[in-house]
Amino acid sequence: MNRTQADRGRDVVVQAVGLRKAYGRGRERLPVLDGVDLTLHRGEVLALLGPNGAGKTTTVRILSTLVAPDAGRATVAGFDLVRDAARVRERISLTGQQVAIDLKQTGRENLWMMARLAHLPRRAARARADELLEAFDLTAAAGRQVGTYSGGMRRRLDLAAGLVTRPEVMFLDEPTTGLDPRSRQAMWEVVRDVVAQGTSLFLTTQYLEEADQLADRVALIDGGRVAAEGAPAELKRRVGQVRLELELATTDDAGRVAAALGVPVPEGGADARTVRVATDGTLAGVRELLAGVERTGVAPRRWDLRTPTLDDVFLTLTGHAARTEPRPGTGEPTRHTEEVAA
């Protein structure tokens, strides 16, 4: 049949070239994707990283056959997205940003229904549902309506519903947004298991840490294009590891501290009294920097140790800040704030 393009590219399971998509018409027209190129290799995890409204969901919806791109081409699991949509659908699973399970059905009923819709025979569908309930630690709650589940349980069930058949490519749109750190960890474990069983994963996230934990490669989407792509370690190297931030009482103080630490004097504006300097993240390294500050005789008002946030990644790799609407728990710095006695 039609496995031409992807076969030649050996182990490529998703190949998108020049995807474009705009919503609205006339003056309302809003270009969302402006030539997105992406490649996902077999067995790999690719994280699409970007702030709210960057076009992550739009990309996933195109690649999972929900909407057609305005321009560009893509093959998924070896088949053309537009011409062979039916074959693509047999080989993928989508777990969207919105949970796609019925609150008024029980966990078991939801999974059984999905298994039947994936055309498993009755008995096999029942067995698969039970297997997934077990694997996702939901057996005890299997007979309860999903409306009584916690957010984390719903997310797990939602993910399980996408796995009734073992998909070649799994699309996960922000799988852990809104979960607490423990549920997030648990989710990552589950996702790693799925990948270990041979499914290739296309993931979107707003969390740098999530990309770091799960992904083999990260693509940063900005302005409708992939602005940077690479292994998480590589991107982080480009962004810098941990930074020391010092808030001084005056701009003069800031200038003196910056000079002592050998970093550019902060420019005007709201941030003019804050000095930022990269560290290697070790105790010795931080101590040395603080000692340098002490030698200037200036007492900082506050100091923070920050790991790079999505904002930092954007600032460094795209040259402008991510226009992220603040969301609870999004890219918060790890704070070690202490008031330094004046």
Next chain:
Amino acid sequence: MTALAIDAVTLAGRGLRLVRRDVDSMITAAVLPVVILLMFTYVFGGALDVGTSYVTYATPGIILLTAGFGAAGTAMAVEQDMSGGMIDRLRSMPVAAGTVLVGHVVASLVKNLLTTAVVFGVAAAIGFRPTAGPLEWLGAVGVLLLFVHAITWSAVLVGVLVRSPDAASGFTFFVMFLPYVSSAFVPVATMPSWMRGFAEHQPVTPVIETVRGLLVGGTPGAPQGDALADGALLAVVWCVGLAVLFAGAATWAFARRR
């Protein structure tokens, strides 16, 4: 079974489970019509002269109201599917996603059979005495199902088009209104002439008169013989025509809304 049949059966099963567990809408669909039936019979019925006992005259109309209430639940269920993530997931699977609408319609038909039985039971308890034989009963139930089917597809269309649960529930209001401007509760002859024109020619009137004719033939407002046959034909044509129209529009809108 073919894949399509499996999808349809699976999604109809889903629709039925959702309907059964939606306690609010079940209560609205079964209890409200009973309350209205009691009100009409005991509060207004005494003052309304329809030439027969009021419960005999009004029961067929109440049954149609029941269908309207049931349809509101369907509109809301479809709206919920459209705004939630379920439709997206189905569309990413090798499933004819439109069968999810068929699932809601099947569920609505079953639900209405149940709620209608409840209303019939209460009506019988307070003096509704059908004179119908088995064939007439079959005919009446058939016409009612066709009516419910048409109303349900209009509800599905509303559910696909609207963007909020409130808008979907607002649909009840409109559907509830139709039977009032028909021969459901008072003879059309008692209405002002401009309204009579609408009441005589809207689809609810032939449906009600056919059901009356079949169940309590010979009472006022219940046609017999050729008049009944003509009315029944008109009722069937209306119901089938509207169902085709609404189902077509709903399917079309469903395919386009992304």
